[in-house]
Amino acid sequence: MNIFLPELxxxxxxxxxxxxxxxxxxxxxxxxxTYFSLLGLILAFxxxxxxxxxxxxxxxxxxxxxxxxxxxxxxxxSILTLTFTAETFTSKAQExxxxxxxxxxxxLFSITGMMFLVSSRDLISLYVSLELATIPxxxxxxxxxxxxxxxxxxxxxxxxxxxxxxxxxxxxxxxxLTGEMSLAQIGPKLTANxxxxxxxGMVLAGVGFKLTLFPFHMxxxxxxxxxxTSITAFLSVASKAAGLALFFQLYYRVFSTHTLxxxxxxxxxxxxxxxxxxxxxxxxKNIKRFMAYSAISxxxxxxxxxxxxxxxxxxSIIFYxxxxxxxxxxxxxxxxxxTHNQDDESIEGLRGLSLSHPIxxxxxxxxxxxxAGIPPLSGFVGKFFLFSVAAKSGYYWLVTIAALNSxxxxxxxxxxxxxxxxxxxxxxxHPMKSSGLFKMGLGIGVLGSVVCGxxxxxxxxxxxxxxxxxxxxxxxxxx
Amino acid sequence: MLRQIVLLSLFLFSTxxxxxxxxRSSVGLFIAIEMMINAAIINFVAxxxxxxxxxxxxxxxxxxxxxxxxxxxxxxxAILVMLFRQRKNTDIQSMNSLKH
Numbered sequence: 001m002n003i004f005l006p007e008l009x010x011x012x013x014x015x016x017x018x019x020x021x022x023x024x025x026x027x028x029x030x031x032x033x034t035y036f037s038l039l040g041l042i043l044a045f046x047x048x049x050x051x052x053x054x055x056x057x058x059x060x061x062x063x064x065x066x067x068x069x070x071x072x073x074x075x076x077x078s079i080l081t082l083t084f085t086a087e088t089f090t091s092k093a094q095e096x097x098x099x100x101x102x103x104x105x106x107x108l109f110s111i112t113g114m115m116f117l118v119s120s121r122d123l124i125s126l127y128v129s130l131e132l133a134t135i136p137x138x139x140x141x142x143x144x145x146x147x148x149x150x151x152x153x154x155x156x157x158x159x160x161x162x163x164x165x166x167x168x169x170x171x172x173x174x175x176x177l178t179g180e181m182s183l184a185q186i187g188p189k190l191t192a193n194x195x196x197x198x199x200x201g202m203v204l205a206g207v208g209f210k211l212t213l214f215p216f217h218m219x220x221x222x223x224x225x226x227x228x229t230s231i232t233a234f235l236s237v238a239s240k241a242a243g244l245a246l247f248f249q250l251y252y253r254v255f256s257t258h259t260l261x262x263x264x265x266x267x268x269x270x271x272x273x274x275x276x277x278x279x280x281x282x283x284x285k286n287i288k289r290f291m292a293y294s295a296i297s298x299x300x301x302x303x304x305x306x307x308x309x310x311x312x313x314x315x316s317i318i319f320y321x322x323x324x325x326x327x328x329x330x331x332x333x334x335x336x337x338x339t340h341n342q343d344d345e346s347i348e349g350l351r352g353l354s355l356s357h358p359i360x361x362x363x364x365x366x367x368x369x370x371x372a373g374i375p376p377l378s379g380f381v382g383k384f385f386l387f388s389v390a391a392k393s394g395y396y397w398l399v400t401i402a403a404l405n406s407x408x409x410x411x412x413x414x415x416x417x418x419x420x421x422x423x424x425x426x427x428x429x430h431p432m433k434s435s436g437l438f439k440m441g442l443g444i445g446v447l448g449s450v451v452c453g454x455x456x457x458x459x460x461x462x463x464x465x466x467x468x469x470x471x472x473x474x475x476x477x478x479x
Numbered sequence: 480m481l482r483q484i485v486l487l488s489l490f491l492f493s494t495x496x497x498x499x500x501x502x503r504s505s506v507g508l509f510i511a512i513e514m515m516i517n518a519a520i521i522n523f524v525a526x527x528x529x530x531x532x533x534x535x536x537x538x539x540x541x542x543x544x545x546x547x548x549x550x551x552x553x554x555x556x557a558i559l560v561m562l563f564r565q566r567k568n569t570d571i572q573s574m575n576s577l578k579h
Contacts, residue, residue, distance in 0.1 A: 138558065145561060169519040175536070
């Protein structure tokens with residue numbers, strides 16, 4: 001029962017926020033729902049951090065080794081997202097968000113789905129929790145209710161529903177091949193045959209949609225651009241982490257005996273995804289669309305970690321995910337703050353930010369350098385681990401492409417920094433007031449994105465948990 | 480018998496996929512996606528009946544998948560109604576306001 005506690009806390013918080021709003025006398029209670037949701041999420045965060053490993057529901061739900069890390073990333077990124085969402089409920093910008101209680105409830109439900117996704121151990125609960133994580137996001141993407149937001153959300157929904165239908169068909173084939181629903185029992189029973197490759201391809205397509213891998217990334221730029229900015233942040237971090245968790249479940253459990261056959265195709269996906277993301281990001285004018293392509297290329301780097309054959313590869317993926325979550329959310333905190341106060345989503349709107357708001361510009365620069373992977377920052381350490389994983393497995397061509405891509409990415413991240421530091425002040429800039437909550441979230445984000453790379457304990461801790469986790473599985477070629 | 484049922488589900492799945500690639504109305508797209516999900520459900524139930532009849536896992540999955548498909552389409556319809564009020568059509572080819 002204790003194992004469920006974090007999930008139940010998040011779920012209960014969502015329900016309480018929703019029901020309180022129904023009976024509340026005061027109609028504008030965005031403060032209550034923000035703080036209560038934050039309270040519930042922080043409580044769940046602490047419960048996950050202190051929680052033990054174990055199993056429940058006859059082994060259908062389990063917490064082992066690395067699953068707490070995923071849950072901490074989900075909860076941490078939603079806490080950070082909420083800290084800078086709070087001011088968008090009261091802002092006067094066009095993109096002002098309404099219905100705070102429902103907004104928070106949807107977000108909390110989505111996080112519940114993600115947390116169940118990491119821990120589920122059979123196809124049924126995996127699929128149900130995946131849908132629970134995704135369906136609220138369709139609604140959140142349409143929250144501003146204008147034509148653009150609806151269009152982006154509809155595109156997200158149609159491609160999401162298509163991906164989940166293909167994934168479900170893939171699951172059906174896996175079930176047909178083995179007659180088992182439990183992930184651990186499907187793995188050993190799978191033998192190499194054409195039907196397996198069909199199922200694997202369908203599953204990869206479904207996962208690729210969530211992770212925005214190259215041929216399945218089409219929805220991402222449109223949806224990221226049109227969704228409320230704080231939801232864009234949530235999509236680019238938490239939803240991507242959920243996709244990675246889904247791929248972890250399938251790659252290390254279901255396809256555990258065939259992982260080596262996947263490596264070549266994964267390397268192709270990684271190369272194509274990072275190159276496309278980087279090349280298209282260069283000429284973007286809208287900051288949210290720009291971040292979408294940047295997030296696509298980051299997914300390409302993340303995929304490199306699956307090429308390894310040791311526990312270090314798994315640990316480096318989780319470490320990079322943690323670093324990416326913190327860094328990307330820091331960047332998005334500044335973007336949300338800026339777009340809401342200025343009502344301007346163009347990159348040029350940021351010009352002269354260093355003159356009017358030096359600290360905000362400095363933090364944004366640190367976050368962008370972290371995403372590009374400049375040495376003292378943790379983005380560099382994370383990328384270094386991922387690149388060395390690919391190099392150790394002999395994928396030198398991929399490491400070369402990734403290194404070239406990192407250089408290209410530096411160019412377009414520097415484009416934004418140039419706007420902030422070299423261009424003169426934007427004459428139309430409105431004064432920006434930041435709330436205490438926003439400052440706190442920004443502080444945590446920037447501190448995390450600097451410190452994670454400097455303190456070796458975090459990586460070592462992840463590595464220890466990974467070894468423990470992998471020892472419970474039987475993955476081919478994994479030491 | 481299993482062979483025929485799997486062929487039926489493959490036919491349904493392919494029809495759905497074809498529908499997604501060719502339909503212009505958003506509602507048509509939802510119907511096509513629904514067909515694909517139903518194809519997968521037929522697979523689950525048939526495999527359950529013929530390959531692993533000792534448990535009812537596949538049928539349980541079928542019920543859950545139906546409920547989830549309904550939830551997905553419900554959300555889709557809500558967004559579509561909101562869009563329809565503003566655009567007066569559901570043609571996806573005209574949805575190109577988000578530019579590169």
